[in-house]
Amino acid sequence: MGSRGYRYMKYLKIGFITIGLLICFQSAAHAGPGVRYTMLNVSSHNLVGDAHLIQFADGQVYVIDTGNEGVSGGGKLVSYLKEAKIEKIDKLFISHAHRDHYGGLIDLMNSSIIIYEIYFNLPDRAACDQERPWGCDYDHIMKVRGLIQGRRLKMTAMRTGDIYQPTEDVKLQVLFVQKGWHPNIGKTDINDTSAVMKLIHGNQSVLFTGDLNWKAGDYLAGRTFELKADIFKVPHHGTESAASNYFFKAVKSKVAMVPSSAPVWLGDRSRRIREYFHSNKIPVYISGLNGDVSISILKDSYRVYADK
Numbered sequence: 392m393g394s395r396g397y398r399y400m401k402y403l404k405i406g407f408i409t410i411g412l413l414i415c416f417q418s419a420a421h422a423g424p425g426v427r428y429t430m431l432n433v434s435s436h437n438l439v440g441d442a443h444l445i446q447f448a449d450g451q452v453y454v455i456d457t458g459n460e461g462v463s464g465g466g467k468l469v470s471y472l473k474e475a476k477i478e479k480i481d482k483l484f485i486s487h488a489h490r491d492h493y494g495g496l497i498d499l500m501n502s503s504i505i506i507y508e509i510y511f512n513l514p515d516r517a518a519c520d521q522e523r524p525w526g527c528d529y530d531h532i533m534k535v536r537g538l539i540q541g542r543r544l545k546m547t548a549m550r551t552g553d554i555y556q557p558t559e560d561v562k563l564q565v566l567f568v569q570k571g572w573h574p575n576i577g578k579t580d581i582n583d584t585s586a587v588m589k590l591i592h593g594n595q596s597v598l599f600t601g602d603l604n605w606k607a608g609d610y611l612a613g614r615t616f617e618l619k620a621d622i623f624k625v626p627h628h629g630t631e632s633a634a635s636n637y638f639f640k641a642v643k644s645k646v647a648m649v650p651s652s653a654p655v656w657l658g659d660r661s662r663r664i665r666e667y668f669h670s671n672k673i674p675v676y677i678s679g680l681n682g683d684v685s686i687s688i689l690k691d692s693y694r695v696y697a698d699k
Contacts, residue, residue: 424448426561426592429685430624432678432698433458433467433495434652439628439679440491441650442468443599445590451557452477455484455588455599457495465495469502471683479505482555486601487585488514488527493535500538509539509546514581518571527581549586560690561592566616567607576610582627583607589620593690598642600626600634608634612641621693622686625649629677630660636667644673646686646695652679 426447433440440458442465447453458464472480483506485493499506513536519527539546553565568586572578585601598620603611604627611618612635623644627633628651647668655661656677668675674695676684682698 425687425689426590427685427687428590428597428622429471429683430648430650430676430678431458431468431471432650432682433464434628434650434655434679435463436652437654438463438491439651439655440464440495441486441601441624441628442495443624443650444468444471445563446477447557447561449558451481452479453482453484453555453557453563454480456486456492456601457483457499459491460494460497464491465498468495469498469504472504473502478503479507481507481557483509484549484586484588485509485511486588486599487512488519488532488581489602490528490531492601493532496535497538500542500544506544509544510549510586511546512548512568512570512584512586514584515571518581518584522581561590563588563590566618567611569607573607573610576607579606580604582632585626587611589617592688595622595688595690595693596620597622597624597686597688598644599624602627603634603638604632605635608638612638619643622646622648622688625664625675628661629656629664631663633664636663639667646693647673647675648684649675649677651677653677654679656680 426445429444431442431444433442441456442458443455445453457468513532514527516529519529549565549568551565551567555563566587566589569584571584582602582604583606585603587603588599590597598618618641620642621644623642625633625647629649649656656679676697678684685696687694
């Protein structure tokens with residue numbers, strides 16, 4: 392963070408993957424036309440998390456996921472916002488009910504950052520309890536819900552087809568969301584309840600997928616959903632249980648963004664995903680290797696900025 396301005400782009404090969412790296416020195420604050428999307432590095436060693444900041448030209452701010460609670464998660468998000476002189480979040484979306492995606496809400500609510508609206512689909516207890524003790528924690532989710540209610544913050548569920556339009560020429564659309572059971576998919580885990588969202592600005596688009604897994608991912612890839620996107624937030628931190636290559640092919644991305652730590656990304660769990668992007672010559676940015684990665688998006692072009 393701090394004062395930066397880009398110099399040049401190069402590509403590094405690590406293992407099976409080509410990593411696009413743009414050395415940059417540009418301010419974190421958004422200025423000028425278009426949209427600025429930033430994948431924050433809220434992962435550390437073997438702990439991974441998602442936090443995505445979207446800034447619009449009129450000053451509105453959206454956040455998708457908050458990382459886990461603590462210094463490297465929600466604490467990092469709060470620090471980044473304060474350094475960028477961002478004092479409020481207009482809309483905060485939680486993709487699904489796992490702590491590495493919603494835990495940082497606690498840090499945000501304990502900060503001076505103003506949150507106007509929260510969008511969070513609470514899971515069914517039965518689906519959540521099936522993942523105990525390693526996954527979904529229903530009691531903790533209810534604790535966070537209580538904190539939200541105690542601060543009188545507005546919390547709303549997302550539905551397939553919902554559209555949020557911060558400016559006249561930008562929209563964020565919910566392509567798909569379900570609560571753990573779908574008539575055409577059957578029973579799914581909490582990861583497959585992830586809200587799949589698409590940000591569209593002119594001819595450019597970003598696909599956000601939470602931790603979407605194989606089951607729901609293959610269903611979506613086989614339908615007529617508008618999955619194709621220039622920029623692809625890779626699901627489930629780029630690990631093996633993420634959506635299949637069939638889903639990746641439907642997205643047809645030009646750039647991949649992976650919120651993961653270096654050990655996880657370079658380990659065996661991420662081998663399939665590394666090989667997929669390498670074989671298709673798609674530049675990949677990994678938060679644990681490239682730090683905070685920002686993309687300045689205009690109607691007909693985009694430019695990538697990274698910490699390292």
